[in-house]
Structures are given as C-alpha cells and as structure tokens.
Amino acid sequence: MTALATFALNKRFGGIAATQDVSLAIAEGARHALIGPNGAGKTTLINLLTGVLPLSGGRIELQGKDITALAPHQRVRRGLVRTFQINQLFAQLTPLESVALAASESHRLGARAWPRLGASAVVRDEAADILERFRLADVMSRPTAELPYGKRRLLEVAIAIACRPRVLLLDEPVAGVPEGERREILDTLAALPADVTVLLIEHDMDLVFSFASRISVMVGGALFAEGTGTEIAADPRVRAVYLGEGNHG
Amino acid sequence: MKASARAALQAASRWRALEFAFWLVPVAAYFLFPRHYLLLNEMAIFALFALSLDLILGYAGIISLGHAAFFGFGAYAAALFAKHIHPDPLLGLAATAAGAALFGLVSSVLILRGTDLTRLMVTLGIALITYEVAAKMAWLTGGTDGLQGVAVGPILGRFEFDMSGRTAYLYSLATLFVLFLVARRVVHSPFGMGLKAIRDNRLRAAAIGIPVNRRLAAVNTLAATMAGMAGALLSQSTSFASLDVLAFHRSAEALLVLVIGGTGWLYGGPIGAVVFTLLHDRLAALTPQYWQFWVGAILAGLVLIGRERLRLIVRPWRWFARGDAVRKGGA
Numbered sequence: 001m002t003a004l005a006t007f008a009l010n011k012r013f014g015g016i017a018a019t020q021d022v023s024l025a026i027a028e029g030a031r032h033a034l035i036g037p038n039g040a041g042k043t044t045l046i047n048l049l050t051g052v053l054p055l056s057g058g059r060i061e062l063q064g065k066d067i068t069a070l071a072p073h074q075r076v077r078r079g080l081v082r083t084f085q086i087n088q089l090f091a092q093l094t095p096l097e098s099v100a101l102a103a104s105e106s107h108r109l110g111a112r113a114w115p116r117l118g119a120s121a122v123v124r125d126e127a128a129d130i131l132e133r134f135r136l137a138d139v140m141s142r143p144t145a146e147l148p149y150g151k152r153r154l155l156e157v158a159i160a161i162a163c164r165p166r167v168l169l170l171d172e173p174v175a176g177v178p179e180g181e182r183r184e185i186l187d188t189l190a191a192l193p194a195d196v197t198v199l200l201i202e203h204d205m206d207l208v209f210s211f212a213s214r215i216s217v218m219v220g221g222a223l224f225a226e227g228t229g230t231e232i233a234a235d236p237r238v239r240a241v242y243l244g245e246g247n248h249g
Numbered sequence: 250m251k252a253s254a255r256a257a258l259q260a261a262s263r264w265r266a267l268e269f270a271f272w273l274v275p276v277a278a279y280f281l282f283p284r285h286y287l288l289l290n291e292m293a294i295f296a297l298f299a300l301s302l303d304l305i306l307g308y309a310g311i312i313s314l315g316h317a318a319f320f321g322f323g324a325y326a327a328a329l330f331a332k333h334i335h336p337d338p339l340l341g342l343a344a345t346a347a348g349a350a351l352f353g354l355v356s357s358v359l360i361l362r363g364t365d366l367t368r369l370m371v372t373l374g375i376a377l378i379t380y381e382v383a384a385k386m387a388w389l390t391g392g393t394d395g396l397q398g399v400a401v402g403p404i405l406g407r408f409e410f411d412m413s414g415r416t417a418y419l420y421s422l423a424t425l426f427v428l429f430l431v432a433r434r435v436v437h438s439p440f441g442m443g444l445k446a447i448r449d450n451r452l453r454a455a456a457i458g459i460p461v462n463r464r465l466a467a468v469n470t471l472a473a474t475m476a477g478m479a480g481a482l483l484s485q486s487t488s489f490a491s492l493d494v495l496a497f498h499r500s501a502e503a504l505l506v507l508v509i510g511g512t513g514w515l516y517g518g519p520i521g522a523v524v525f526t527l528l529h530d531r532l533a534a535l536t537p538q539y540w541q542f543w544v545g546a547i548l549a550g551l552v553l554i555g556r557e558r559l560r561l562i563v564r565p566w567r568w569f570a571r572g573d574a575v576r577k578g579g580a
Binding site: 050052071072073074076077081082084088089090091092093094096097098100101102104105106109110111112113114115116117118124125127128129131132137140141159160162163 | 437438442443448450454458461
C-alpha cells in the first residue's frame with residue numbers, strides 16, 4: 001500500500017517553477033530519502049506536502065485519501081508530521097510542556113480547557129518516554145530558549161514523534177548537529193516502529209545510504225531519478241549532477 | 250522518569266504560598282480601608298479588565314488596542330438590561346457575559362488575519378466603530394449624556410448597592426476572584442498551553458496539529474466575555490453608563506497596566522491595576538490638572554530603567570515562577 005503519493009505536483013513562485021510535475025509514491029513503512037543539490041526544491045516539496053504552501057497544481061494522497069484541500073493541522077491529525085530544517089520550537093515552553101502538548105493534540109485532548117496539561121496518564125507517560133529516548137529528561141523543566149543547540153535539535157524531532165506520525169517528513173534532522181551528538185538522533189530514527197513511513201531529506205550521504213532503502217533525486221524542481229541506494233550510487237547521471245566524482249559507491 | 254514528569258507537570262499549576270498571600274490583600278483592604286470602597290471597587294474592575302487583556306496578549310500573543318470595545322459593550326449591556334429587562338445584577342451579569350461572548354466570537358474573524366500591525370489597526374477600528382455606534386444610537390444609549398435612570402436591584406435580593414461602595418466592592422472582588430480561578434485553570438490546561446505554543450511559534454503550532462484560528466477565536470471570545478463582565482460590574486455599581494466606557498484611553502490604560510505588571514503570568518493585570526489606580530488617585534489629588542503628565546513621566550521612567558534592572562531590585566512577577574527562578578533580590 002502507498003503511504004504517501006503525489007500526482008503531478010506543481011508550484012510556481014511568479015515565473016519560477018519551484019516544483020515541476022512531481023509524482024512520487026512512497027510505500028507504507030518505507031525508509032525513503034530525497035536528495036538533491038541546494039535549491040533543488042526539496043523543502044518546497046515538504047511545504048507543499050504539509051500544506052504550508054498552496055499548490056499551483058496537482059494532488060496529494062495520504063494512505064489512499066485525498067488530502068489536497070486539507071489545512072496543515074488537519075493533515076497532522078491524519079498522521080502526516082514533519083520536522084523543520086531550521087528549528088521551529090516553543091521558546092518559552094519547557095521540553096516537557098512542548099512534548100506533552102504535542103501528545104495531547106495527537107490524542108485529541110488539546111482543546112480541553114479545564115483539566116491541567118498532563119492530567120491524562122497516557123499523554124504524561126508518552127511524553128516521559130519520548131523525553132527519555134531523546135535524552136532530554138535532565139533538561140525537561142528548563143525553558144527551551146535556554147537549551148544548547150544539540151538539545152534543541154533533539155527536541156525538534158522529539159516533538160514530531162510525540163505527534164504519533166504515520167508518515168514522518170524529516171527535513172535535514174541532523175543539520176548543524178556536531179558529529180558526536182548525531183548518534184542520539186540517528187538511533188531514535190532507526191528505532192522508529194516499522195510501520196511508520198519516513199521521508200528523509202539529507203545532505204549527509206553516509207546517513208542517506210545507511211538509512212534509506214529507496215532514494216529519489218530532485219534537480220531543478222523535478223524528480224530526476226529514483227531507485228535503491230546501489231542504483232542511485234551507480235547512476236552516472238546522478239553522479240554527474242549531484243554526487244560529484246567517485247566520492248561514494 | 251514517569252513520576253518526575255508527572256510531578257513537574259503538576260508543580261506548574263500548583264498554588265504557591267505567595268498567591269494565597271496575594272489574595273489576602275484585597276480582603277485585608279476591606280477591613281483596613283472602609284472609607285475607600287469606591288476606589289477599591291475601581292481597582293477590582295480594572296484588574297478584571299486587564300486580566301482579560303492578558304489572556305489574549307500575554308498568552309496568545311495577540312496585541313489589541315481596542316479591548317475597551319468589549320468593556321464598553323458590557324457596561325451598556327448590563328445597564329440596558331437593568332433598565333429594560335430585569336434589575337437583578339447577577340442575571341444582568343450572566344446576560345452581559347453571553348452578549349459579550351457573541352461579540353467576541355464575531356470580532357474574532359477580524360483578528361485572525363494579518364500581522365501585529367494590521368491587528369493593532371483592526372482592533373483600534375473595532376473600538377472606534379463601537380464608540381461611534383453608541384454615540385449615534387442616542388435613543389438607546391443616551392448618546393453623549395450617558396444612560397440615565399438605571400436602577401440595579403439588590404444582589405441575591407438582599408444586598409443593596411450602597412453609597413459607600415461596600416456591596417459593590419465585595420461584588421466586584423468576588424467576580425474577579427471567580428473569573429481569575431477560571432483563567433488560571435484555562436492557562437494551565439492543554440488549551441492554554443496550546444495558546445502559548447501559538448504565541449511562541451504559530452508555524453510549529455499548526456505543525457503539531459493545533460487548529461490555530463479556532464483556538465484564537467476561542468480565547469478572543471473568552472477575553473471578550475471577561476472584559477464585558479468587567480464593564481457590567483462598573484455600570485451596575487455606578488448605575489450609569491457613558492461613552493467614557495468605550496473611550497480609547499481605556500484600551501490604552503489596560504495595555505499600560507500590563508506594561509507595569511507584566512504579561513503572561515495572570516497577576517500582571519491585578520498588580521498593574523492596583524499600581525495604576527493608586528498612581529492615578531494620588532497624583533490627581535496632588536495635581537488635579539497635570540496628573541497625566543506624571544503618570545506619563547513615571548511610565549517613561551519605568552521603560553528607561555527597564556524591567557530587567559527593576560527585577561534586580563524587586564521581582565514580583567517571578568515570585569510565583571517555578572524552579573530556580575524563585576530566587577529573589579540579587580545583585
């Protein structure tokens with residue numbers, strides 16, 4: 001079954017075609033990577049998928065259902081969750097509050113205005129569990145704005161996990177994270193349940209090839225090639241436009 | 250870990266000793282200043298009005314220059330209700346709350362779009378329009394003469410509004426306290442945390458599934474309801490409503506009060522209202538003509554010194570904060 005599919009997605013900014021006829025199908029439970037040079041339109045594609053930007057044309061299906069007309073928060077409620085390339089956090093909330101809030105929303109308890117946040121044991125325990133997995137337990141009660149960058153990057157992903165995604169879009173999750181701290185994020189991503197579908201945008205080729213079983217290459221707003229890691233690494237056209245000469249594969 | 254997460258979430262909403270102490274002050278004032286009930290009543294009403302503004306400004310991050318529209322609407326609604334429908338004040342308060350809620354809900358449509366600057370203009374516009382409508386509808390509101398002949402009955406059929414303002418003060422204080430409790434529950438709920446999330450980062454709030462517009466409409470409705478009730482307290486306790494309740498200076502003063510008391514911790518409105526009302530009262534007694542000059546000078550001084558530096562002297566807005574932030578005094 002297809003978890004996420006797009007049909008001839010188009011996005012124009014004025015006269016510039018940022019996305020051109022992108023038709024992509026990602027299988028349920030896949031570990032799919034999207035690569036491409038800077039400015040290829042990868043983040044724009046994520047913004048189209050999540051509804052942050054309106055489409056100029058095309059259609060999006062999530063688990064077989066058309067979500068093209070849905071607002072961003074409605075797509076999240078159906079299980080399409082993303083992280084951001086540049087941290088988008090709640091500066092004055094603590095990690096515990098941020099994660100518990102996301103968990104509350106995913107259980108449809110976010111509109112409750114009378115009981116306290118964390119009154120639900122399910123939400124509380126999920127939040128505690130996620131904070132522990134992301135090694136944020138020791139800083140969980142500090143305002144997010146005061147956390148070091150590495151911790152904030154972990155929180156960026158932790159909040160998305162608390163939304164209980166069916167399809168998770170990761171926009172350069174380890175961008176700016178020092179080599180030594182990447183392990184925590186990578187381990188958690190590797191430990192995601194097998195039925196969660198992941199689309200990863202990443203520049204770190206080692207990460208892409210170790211994580212993804214399928215890779216799509218985007219160039220100039222259009223899909224350029226798709227295949228397994230070995231196929232992509234061996235594709236001379238891909239090597240020419242993107243991978244450079246003989247660094248990989 | 251689960252236990253500590255639970256404890257941390259509970260601690261965030263627990264009542265602190267200083268909060269109990271805070272609420273003992275207006276009770277003590279009742280016994281200590283029996284000749285100043287009118288002033289105390291004014292403070293309680295202003296505290297409620299500023300508290301309602303704090304809900305949208307401090308928690309949801311929506312800046313408004315027209316909050317007096319709801320206050321004035323409530324004042325006229327309660328006065329008209331007492332005059333034409335029923336003199337019972339509690340019934341009037343409930344009816345006013347319902348009307349102000351509807352007004353708030355409808356006006357939400359206008360504040361959802363645009364940036365802070367456009368919202369500033371739009372909210373100012375709503376207040377100006379409301380003022381002009383009230384001035385034009387003289388057959389209903391009394392126009393520039395104000396609404397005369399309002400007779401408010403005794404509370405619960407027993408407690409008459411008296412000349413000293415004793416009943417009025419207790420009525421306003423009780424209403425303030427009840428609505429404060431409501432606001433306190435709401436800001437610590439998932440809904441309240443969602444508002445802070447929207448204030449901090451609207452993009453991410455939507456990306457965790459929060460229906461941003463619906464939540465903002467809900468909090469605007471709640472804030473309008475509370476502001477309307479504050480207006481009702483004023484017209485019920487003075488048996489009068491005039492265009493002054495809709496004037497621009499009311500919206501501006503509510504913002505000033507939050508500048509003095511701080512936003513986003515619920516006590517900023519009440520503390521700021523007390524400070525502002527006292528300043529107003531004392532300065533007006535000293536220099537009846539120029540008190541506004543001194544209020545302005547003091548506010549300018551406050552901004553120049555900066556809250557950060559004042560915090561080193563005294564930090565009331567951090568007294569109730571959690572964890573290590575409770576440290577007082579300092580350098």
